[in-house]
Amino acid sequence: MSIIKEFREFAVKGNMIDLAVGVIIGGAFGKIVDSLVKDVIMPVITLITGGGVDFTQKFFVLGQNPNNLQSLTDLQKAGINVLTYGNFITIFINFIILAWVVFVMVKLINKMRRKEEEAPAKPAPTPEDIQLLREIRDELKLRKEG
Missing domain, CATH: 1.20.5 (Single alpha-helices involved in coiled-coils or other helix-helix interfaces)
Structure with a gap:
């Protein structure tokens, strides 16, 4: 192939x-x-x-801040090393919400699947060739007995 x-x-x-x-x-x-x-x-x-709580603006300055900059964007533009833990908190909250929604969706889908499995399935109709073979078998049994 x-x-x-x-x-x-x-x-x-x-x-x-x-x-x-x-x-x-x-x-x-x-x-x-x-x-x-x-x-x-x-x-x-x-x-x-x-x-006054804005997680995206929560950070720690991890280096020298000679100009005493206070805004995250100013610190990042100046190239000062900054630990932006607030952004992590926001992304973590996103993850928790997304995980919860996916969990609920999976539960609902599994519940619907169980209902489908519990519903009794109708027996499939016997194919015509099988039905014909059964009739031939029954006819042969009758001829042997008679």
Whole structure:
């Protein structure tokens, strides 16, 4: 089998297409969760904590700060080493929310699958050739007995 034929078989398989669609939707969903945290949850947390809490602006200066710069953007532009733990907190909150949403979705999907499995399956109709063979068998039994 040629390498091109193998690759085409691999790339066109249903699982690969499903994976690609999942990655694309996951990327878009990640942006939605990021916006939810940044635009909805963080302002509420800031309001609850009495205002002034903006995790993205939380940092430690890890080097010399000769000009006594106070803003994160100014420090980064000046090339001063800064530990931006606030950004990590925001990304961690994003992760927790995303993980929770995925967990709930998987639970719902598993619940729907269990319902499908519990539903009794109708027996498949006997194929015509099998039915014909059974009739022949029964006819032969009757001729031997008679």
